[in-house]
Amino acid sequence: MTGGGHSADGDLGPRIRAARQARGTSLRGLAATLHVSPATLSQIENGNTGLSVSRLSRIAEALDLTVPQILDVAVGADPAGVPAVVSTPGPRGEPGRGAARARPDWREYGPLDFDPVLTAALEEFLDTGYHGATVRGIAARAGLSVSGIYHYYPSKQAMLVRILDLTMTDLLVRAESARAQGHDPVERFGLLVENLALFHTHRKELGFVGATEMRSFEAGNREKIAELRTVQQRMVDREVTHAVREGRFRSDRPHEAARAVVTMCTALPTWWRRDGPLSPEQVAEQYVGFALELMGRRGPG
Template identity: 65%
Template sequence: MRTERAGRMADEVVGAQVRAVRASRGTSLRSLARSIGVSPATLSQIENGRTGLSVQRLKQIADAMDVGVADILDAVIPDPDDVVPPVGPVGPVGLIEPPAVPLPSDSSWRVYEPLEFDPVLRAALEEFLHIGYHGATVREIATRAGLSVSGIYHYYTSKQHMLLRLLEYTMDDLLRRAEAARREGKDPVERFSFLVEHLALFHTHRADLGFVGAAEKRSFDPVNERKIAALRTEQSQMVYDEVDAAVRAGRFTADMAHERARAIVTMCTALPTWWRANGTYSPEQIAEQYVAFALDLMGHRRS
């Protein structure tokens, strides 16, 4: 009897997690049912824990919503009795959006203020750094944030949502600073130099975000992975465009210019794997060194 009761409880939990993920993605019950070839009534039975859910069926549901099975099993189930004070406008699926993180003005791309994440996002970042995305649990993140597990639902639907928000902030900050640095340059070589300086400064001052971004890029579901990858490509393309312009102007003379530029970008993005705030060099010293390395690697010819 106890085993049967435990099985029903497990079905109810997983069913509620399916429902939470479906709601967070704005997918209707009828649409998901059609995608997996069952009636809406059957899917409703699954979501309410009245029908057992096989591993195969769970995988089918995950594929239909373009998420991983782990994302469903990590989903936070809302507790209607757990009330959290509002912190922002209510989103399209009833979630309270976390406070916006301030981004730097165009004139301050070299200035890095301390990060001001909301408690949940700060806790998620610390947990991902401590044990990695796949090792982290929503319960431990909730403990770090000083909230109940169900309380986190009012902010984020799952670990995946937290990781996405962290990387969205990272890329917004990175690209905004890159655009400001590029506008400050007066010619292709100076713009290239400022972009390399920016990448080195970002990946030292924001080493924690850079490390999570590099280490967990394969932890995204396919949709989020493509979104973040496109933003990374946008940043790299800025560097490549200035390299092309400098080559056309005869200012960069090394062969295989694109391959060298790719190596320079990778050199900068790898900084979080070894640079430490209490180490030998400050972010500004690293940036100065890396600009010199990059210009030498491109065969820079002074005008």
């Protein structure tokens, strides 16, 4: 990928091809949607041409997938022909832990399933901040030697990137599942907001690190995580656009309002407490109401 992110060689091109084929989309059909020639798309799928972050995002959107589903996880076809999310391999080729799975029950949250090193890194980042954290401190929390830590992750930066990769993958896959349950743009908008609120309370530690450590990423990594955040915003923006066209939202500045809605949800980790008066579900219900009021909803639903 250009711009210091990922490379277009390797297996990214074949993953794009596999996703396209699982969707039943022809090469010419996808090329037409992207406004590129079939030859250009073929070069992308064969890993022979550069692939920018913005183009990868457009490919994912055209295939009704998320960027993480193409970028960070293997895509295969389930019996229904719908691309399924499979976790990426761990350091020795074993199945990766913590990766999102296809079509989760997006309202259910179990214990966070990170490997011991990532669990220790998350605790260290929460206690001391990224810049205050040390590999030695992470190793001590994980019960490993410093050299043992490097067997799994080459640097503290790699740990932060992996934590946010898994965070955004889980969030976006849940968002896709939530949106799929809606029957109209207003309902889909409400479900997306509910998902954001649930995620940023049930997974408040991940949300807090994501909100406070963007400045700690190296340039290429920052671009990648920022693009994943943009994918989430675009999902909300899309439903807002459709609701405005149907006359269901009457906000004078709907896209600014949509950004405000997403921001208020991502800010939840800064104040919500597990021992506080409101459960994640109660917060989510309130926030959906706030969001609909902000959008100036009218009509049924």
